[in-house]
Amino acid sequence: MPQTTENWTRFLPSSMRSWRNAGIFLPFLILFITLSIASDPFLRTVNLLNILDQQSGILIIAAAGTLILVSGSIDLSVGATYALVGCVSAQFALTHSVFSSVVLGLLLGLGVGIVNGVVVAILKINSLIATLAMSFVIGGLGSKITEGNLIVLAEKPEYGKIAQSSLLGVNSSIWIMVFVVITLGFLLTRTTTGRYIIAAGGNSQAARLAGIRVSFVKIIAFGLSGMAAGLAGMIDASRVLSASAALGSTLAFTVLAGIVVGGTSIAGGEGSVWRTAVGVLFIALIGNGFDLIGIDPLYKQITLGGILLIAVGLDAWARNNRR
Amino acid sequence: MTRHKNELEIVRVSKSFGGVAALSDVSLTIKPGAVHSLVGENGAGKSTLGKIISGLHTADSGEVFLGGNKVHFKSPREALAHGIVTIAQELAIVPGLTVAENVLLGEEPRRFGFIRRKKLRKDFAELAKRVGFEFSPNTLAGSLSVAEQQKIEILRALSRNASIIIMDEPTAALSRQEAEALHTVIRNLSAAGTTVILVSHFLSEVLELSDTISVLRDGILIKTAPASECSQESLIELMLGRSLGAIYPEKVFPHHSAPTVLFVNNLCAAGVSNAWLSVRAGEILGIAGLVGSGRTELARAIFRDSKINSGTIEINGVRITGKAPLAALQRGISMLPESRKDLGLLIERSIQENITLSSVSKWSRLGIINPRREKYVVEKILEKVVVKSSGIKQKVSHLSGGNQQKVLLARTIMSNPRVLIVDEPTRGVDVGSKRAIYDLLVALAQDGLGIIAISSDLEEVLGIAHRVLVIRGGRIVSELSGRSMSEHAVLEAAFTEKS
Numbered sequence: 001m002p003q004t005t006e007n008w009t010r011f012l013p014s015s016m017r018s019w020r021n022a023g024i025f026l027p028f029l030i031l032f033i034t035l036s037i038a039s040d041p042f043l044r045t046v047n048l049l050n051i052l053d054q055q056s057g058i059l060i061i062a063a064a065g066t067l068i069l070v071s072g073s074i075d076l077s078v079g080a081t082y083a084l085v086g087c088v089s090a091q092f093a094l095t096h097s098v099f100s101s102v103v104l105g106l107l108l109g110l111g112v113g114i115v116n117g118v119v120v121a122i123l124k125i126n127s128l129i130a131t132l133a134m135s136f137v138i139g140g141l142g143s144k145i146t147e148g149n150l151i152v153l154a155e156k157p158e159y160g161k162i163a164q165s166s167l168l169g170v171n172s173s174i175w176i177m178v179f180v181v182i183t184l185g186f187l188l189t190r191t192t193t194g195r196y197i198i199a200a201g202g203n204s205q206a207a208r209l210a211g212i213r214v215s216f217v218k219i220i221a222f223g224l225s226g227m228a229a230g231l232a233g234m235i236d237a238s239r240v241l242s243a244s245a246a247l248g249s250t251l252a253f254t255v256l257a258g259i260v261v262g263g264t265s266i267a268g269g270e271g272s273v274w275r276t277a278v279g280v281l282f283i284a285l286i287g288n289g290f291d292l293i294g295i296d297p298l299y300k301q302i303t304l305g306g307i308l309l310i311a312v313g314l315d316a317w318a319r320n321n322r323r
Numbered sequence: 324m325t326r327h328k329n330e331l332e333i334v335r336v337s338k339s340f341g342g343v344a345a346l347s348d349v350s351l352t353i354k355p356g357a358v359h360s361l362v363g364e365n366g367a368g369k370s371t372l373g374k375i376i377s378g379l380h381t382a383d384s385g386e387v388f389l390g391g392n393k394v395h396f397k398s399p400r401e402a403l404a405h406g407i408v409t410i411a412q413e414l415a416i417v418p419g420l421t422v423a424e425n426v427l428l429g430e431e432p433r434r435f436g437f438i439r440r441k442k443l444r445k446d447f448a449e450l451a452k453r454v455g456f457e458f459s460p461n462t463l464a465g466s467l468s469v470a471e472q473q474k475i476e477i478l479r480a481l482s483r484n485a486s487i488i489i490m491d492e493p494t495a496a497l498s499r500q501e502a503e504a505l506h507t508v509i510r511n512l513s514a515a516g517t518t519v520i521l522v523s524h525f526l527s528e529v530l531e532l533s534d535t536i537s538v539l540r541d542g543i544l545i546k547t548a549p550a551s552e553c554s555q556e557s558l559i560e561l562m563l564g565r566s567l568g569a570i571y572p573e574k575v576f577p578h579h580s581a582p583t584v585l586f587v588n589n590l591c592a593a594g595v596s597n598a599w600l601s602v603r604a605g606e607i608l609g610i611a612g613l614v615g616s617g618r619t620e621l622a623r624a625i626f627r628d629s630k631i632n633s634g635t636i637e638i639n640g641v642r643i644t645g646k647a648p649l650a651a652l653q654r655g656i657s658m659l660p661e662s663r664k665d666l667g668l669l670i671e672r673s674i675q676e677n678i679t680l681s682s683v684s685k686w687s688r689l690g691i692i693n694p695r696r697e698k699y700v701v702e703k704i705l706e707k708v709v710v711k712s713s714g715i716k717q718k719v720s721h722l723s724g725g726n727q728q729k730v731l732l733a734r735t736i737m738s739n740p741r742v743l744i745v746d747e748p749t750r751g752v753d754v755g756s757k758r759a760i761y762d763l764l765v766a767l768a769q770d771g772l773g774i775i776a777i778s779s780d781l782e783e784v785l786g787i788a789h790r791v792l793v794i795r796g797g798r799i800v801s802e803l804s805g806r807s808m809s810e811h812a813v814l815e816a817a818f819t820e821k822s
Contacts, residue, residue, distance in 0.1 A: 192683050192690045199680055202669040209628060209660055209667070210681040210734065211652040270671055 024262050024275055024311075028282045035285060039292040047288070049170060053239070055284045056163075056177035057082070057232035059277055062255045062262075063184040064221075064228035066276040069259055070188065071221040072201030072268030073120055073127035077112070078229040078255060079248035080138035085109045086233030086243040087142050090151045093159045102162065105234045106227055112138060113226020117219030135252070142245035153241040162238035173235050180228065185273035197221055202269025257304065258283055261311045283307070328390035329355035329406070329486045329518060331376065336385030338371055345371040348385070349544045351537060353520060355486070358513045360521040360529040360550075363539035363562050364753035369522050372539070373489045376520065377409040378402035406486035410476045410493060418465025423447035425464045426478045450482055454511070470501030477508060487518040494528060495751060498614030498779060499814075506532055524753070526555045527782075538562055559754055570758065571786035572765045577605030582639070584773040585656070585742045587625060590634035594620030596797045598634070602742060602773035607764065609788025610777045611813045617797035618777045619661055622744045625775075626658040627651040638741055652681060657740035659731055661747040661777075667731045668719050675701045675715040677730050682737040700737070708733040708763060725756025732763060743767060744775045749783065761787055781810055793817050 035042045061078050068075045089105035116134050120127045153159045163173035188194040196217045199207035204214050237243040262279025264271030283304060290300045331353040338346045346368045353359045361369035374380040376387065378396030387394050389405055396402040399409065416425050423444055424431070432442040447460045456474055464475055473493060480488050490509075494502040509519050509532055523529050529536060533550040538561040545561050559570075585602040594617045602608045612618045623629045625636055627643065627650050636643045636651075643654045651658075660666035669677055678701050686696055701715050710729045712722060719727055728748065735743060745764065749757045764787060768774050778784045784791055791808055793801040793816035801816035803809075 190692050190694075192687050192692060195676065195680065195683055195692070198672065198676075199669055202671060203665075205666050206660075206668060207680075209626075209648050209658065211647075211649040211738070212680070213647070213649060269669065 024278045024282060028278050028285070031282065031285050031289070035289045035292070039289065042289065042292055047292075049174065051281070051284050051288055052174045052177070053163075053171050055280060056171075056173040057236045058251070058255055058258065058284075059177045059280050060180045060228045060232045060235070061225070061251070062258045062276050062280050063181045063273050064225040065255050065259050066262075066264050066271050066273050067184060067188060067197055067221045068127075068225050069264050069266060070201045070268060070271040071197045071218050072204065073131075073218060073221065074256070074266075075116065075131050075222065075225045076128065076252045077116060077131040077135040077138055078225060079251035080135040080142065081109055081112050081226050081229035082233035082236075082248040082251055083243075083245050084112070084138050084142040084145075084233070085230030086237040086247065087146050087151055087245050089230075089234045090153055090159065090237045090243040091145065093153065093156050094151075098156075098158050098161065101159075102234060105230050109227040109230020109233075110223050111226070112230070113223040114219055116226060117222030120222065121215035121218040139245065146243075146245045148245070151237075151243045153237070153243075157241065160238050160241050163235045164238065173239060176231070176235065180231070181273060181277050184224070184228075188271075188273055193217070193220060198269060254283075255280075257308050260315070261307055263311065263315070265315050266312065267315075279311075327355045329516075330388075330390055331355075331487060331518070332388040332391075333372075333376070334386045334388065336372070336375060336382045336387065338368075338375060338380060338383050344542045346375070346382075346539075346542045349539070349542075350385075351544060351547060353487075353518060354535070355518055356513055356516045357534040358509060358519045358521060358532050360523060360533040360536045361539060362523065362526065362529055362536060362558060364755055367539040367562070368542040369539050370491055371542075373409065373491055373520060373522050376402070376487075377407055377489050379409070403483060403485075406484055407489070408480035408483065408485040408487070409489040409491065410473065410480065411491050416464045416472050416475055418463065420464055421461050422458050422464055422467070422475055423460035425475050426450065426482055428479065430482065446482075447478075450478055454478065454481060454508075454515075456508075468501065470497050470505060473497075473505060474508065477512075481517075485517065487520065488512065489520040489522070491522045492524065492751070493521070494523065494525060499781065500613060502528070524751070526558050529558070530555065540564055563755060570754075571783075572758070572761050574607075574787070574789060575605075575765060575769055576789055577603050577768070581605050581771075584639055585625075585775075586637040586640075588635045588637065590621075590624055590636065591632040592620065592624035592634075593629050593632075594797050595624050598624075598799055600792060600799065602775060604741075604771045604773055605768050606790065607768050607774045607776055607788050609784035609791040610775060610794060611781060611784045611791055612794035612817050614779060616794050616817065618794055619746055620797065621794060622658060622746050622775065622777055625651070626656055626744060628658075652738055652740075655739070655741035656744065657681075657735035657738050657742070658744040659728075659735050659746060659748060661750070663724075663727055663731050667734075668727060670720045671718060673716045674710060674712055674719055674722070674730055677719050678704060678715075678733045678737060681734055682739075685738075704733045704737055707766075708736065709759065723753065723756075725752040725759070728752050728760065729756065729763075732760065736767065740772065742773045742775070744777070746777045747779065748776065749778070749780070781813060785810065785813070 041047055065075060065078065085105045085108050088108055089101045092104050093101035116131055119125055119130045119134065163171060165172040167175060188197065196212045199210065199212055200214045200217045207214050258280030259276045260266060261282055262275040264276060286303060287300055290297060333349060333351040336346055336349050349372060361372060363369045371380060375382050378399045378401050381397060394405060417428065426447055427443055431438045432446060433439060444460050451458050456478060464472060494505055497505060513519055521529065521532065530550055530553060535547060536550050536553050537547040538545045538558060540562060581603045583601045584604050587598055587600045590598040598621055610618050610621065620629065624631055626648050627646060628648050638654045638656065641654065643650055664670060675697060679697055683692060686700060687693065698715065708729050710726045712726065719730055748760055752760065764774055776784060776788055785808055790802065790804040791813060792799050793813055795817055803812050
């Protein structure tokens with residue numbers, strides 16, 4: 001087995017040489033090539049940029065979500081935060097400047113994330129349950145603030161500049177996404193905070209004894225996740241110039257699917273932001289491809305479910321094989 | 324010639340993992356009812372041999388005969404059907420079930436799918452009586468000590484009519500008392516006709532219990548001989564392929580004017596009452612005591628890993644305030660925790676990352692890690708602490724126990740401590756690495772560190788410490804130094820109830 005792995009990965013950079021690192025990259029490549037052959041419109045710049053534009057919010061949340069999973073937690077409240085921040089920022093923008101409403105949105109997202117982090121790390125409530133509960137609280141707040149209405153930004157078209165400004169023919173939503181993915185990827189691999197996140201998720205006892213403030217590190221991860229969810233909420237509000245508290249109910253699961261398909265372990269302690277990005281795009285390509293080729297969208301979900309099971313199964317298999 | 328049905332014969336067995344030979348051409352006969360020990364350094368192949376016999380691994384070539392018949396076990400379940408059972412280091416008990424339920428797990432007497440509780444207890448009582456174990460059948464298994472839990476596994480093995488029991492490091496986690504109880508069990512099993520295959524690092528234990536000893540080195544069977552013809556020295560020489568010299572390095576006592584680096588003043592914490600102690604620069608202070616006596620609790624309290632109720636800890640006269648190990652680390656106390664896998668290592672990360680974990684923030688600017696700088700500091704420390712590996716990017720899960728321990732030691736040294744606490748520094752470490760770890764501790768002490776060494780291995784404490792404190796029931800009950808440092812004195816202090 002090990003020999004064969006070496007053979008076909010010889011042409012890859014060393015960081016991708018283990019199957020785990022290369023894992024999602026090859027299927028992605030194969031899918032990409034297949035779609036390029038099978039569908040003419042697929043490879044057009046418009047289509048590709050469209051995919052990136054649509055996925056920018058999810059990619060941003062998933063990049064931060066990777067940090068959460070690596071730190072050994074899970075954040076199910078991102079969908080609710082996404083909706084809340086989108087609404088609050090949009091509402092605020094109706095009477096204030098776009099800049100101040102973005103700052104407000106980021107701070108609100110950060111605040112929600114820190115509350116999540118405190119509940120998980122200090123009160124020691126299981127993150128799955130804690131963030132599920134928080135998502136109800138946040139969702140309720142969102143509904144209360146908007147009173148169930150759609151917030152329309154038709155009178156404030158400047159808000160659209162957040163996501164729709166064009167630079168070198170590429171939307172600002174994509175630029176923001178690229179910036180966030182690169183920054184968080186750098187944070188995880190090349191900073192002390194990243195090391196501490198990995199240690200906290202890999203073995204929190206050992207991390208504590210090594211002098212790491214495990215609670216603090218977890219709160220940072222949740223803070224970033226909340227901020228990313230807020231940013232994504234504002235980008236999507238800006239793309240359609242409206243916001244609603246009812247959005248984002250399945251977002252947490254879409255994000256989680258992308259991270260896991262990317263090969264980040266749900267057990268914590270390892271993962272990579274760039275693989276998450278490939279994982280999210282892999283799922284997006286399947287959706288896009290099915291649409292272009294004209295397959296019944298029903299199969300899209302079934303395929304996605306199957307891929308998710310394979311990804312989690314491979315992770316479990318790899319962990320068992322280590323023994 | 325007819326063979327006994329439980330005679331186990333291994334003929335020219337070889338096994339390799341990913342191209343590395345773990346066993347080559349090993350032939351061995353294990354006599355029924357004997358205690359047959361397998362010894363060797365970590366990676367010598369003794370555990371692999373045990374796993375082939377028990378069906379956990381399949382041999383690449385060679386044959387195994389049981390009572391003259393060729394057998395080929397593909398799983399532990401098949402081996403079990405032939406009466407071969409392994410009791411592994413990691414015990415397989417269900418903590419929430421009672422002793423009796425654990426022993427008869429999966430073989431409960433039932434009727435219409437319901438467990439017959441009375442019959443279950445009766446079956447258990449009969450079995451326990453036959454073996455001579457005293458056990459309350461209704462105790463929850465999770466509330467028992469490791470030694471008692473091992474007895475559950477032994478009973479379970481016997482309840483399935485095991486005739487050959489393989490024990491992999493059964494006493495590694497036991498206190499001396501518990502180990503001795505287990506020794507009695509092993510002798511009784513053997514006397515009753517059960518074969519025991521013992522894999523152990525403790526040579527004194529091996530010599531005391533075994534009828535026959537086989538020595539393995541690098542996957543090759545070096546020698547099989549009656550235990551009566553072996554001694555610790557001869558075994559070590561066979562295991563290493565060279566003579567080790569003394570097991571312990573020569574003691575270098577601190578200068579009489581060496582200053583006190585650590586002063587613990589009337590410390591009370593969970594499991595520790597009124598502890599006073601001091602360590603001088605260059606001194607190795609040993610702490611001995613039974614498992615559960617408060618040794619580890621004392622270490623954890625000094626390292627600020629547990630809450631302190633009263634008392635103070637001073638480094639060079641400066642009191643340590645603040646909670647959590649971080650406070651201790653910042654003031655110059657480092658600790659090598661007792662269980663490297665649970666409390667020390669990030670098992671899936673690289674040697675490099677594991678080594679720099681505690682110190683990475685010190686040499687990083689604005690929290691950004693400079694990879695070249697990291698490589699440099701790691702390579703520098705590895706000149707001092709030699710770790711056998713394929714490179715600093717190798718995952719620590721692929722290292723042997725001894726090398727893993729050295730990685731952790733390198734981490735503790737990286738934070739530049741003035742006091743180093745080592746808790747069970749050589750647990751699960753092979754003989755060769757043990758000496759390397761001792762040498763390192765001695766060298767660190769000579770550099771002016773104060774060292775506290777805690778160990779269940781009494782010989783080890785006496786072998787490296789300049790002075791020994793004996794702890795019992797959370798209290799320091801005796802201080803021994805110079806000529807009064809003897810096994811007898813330590814045991815007397817550790818066991819005696821008065822004081």
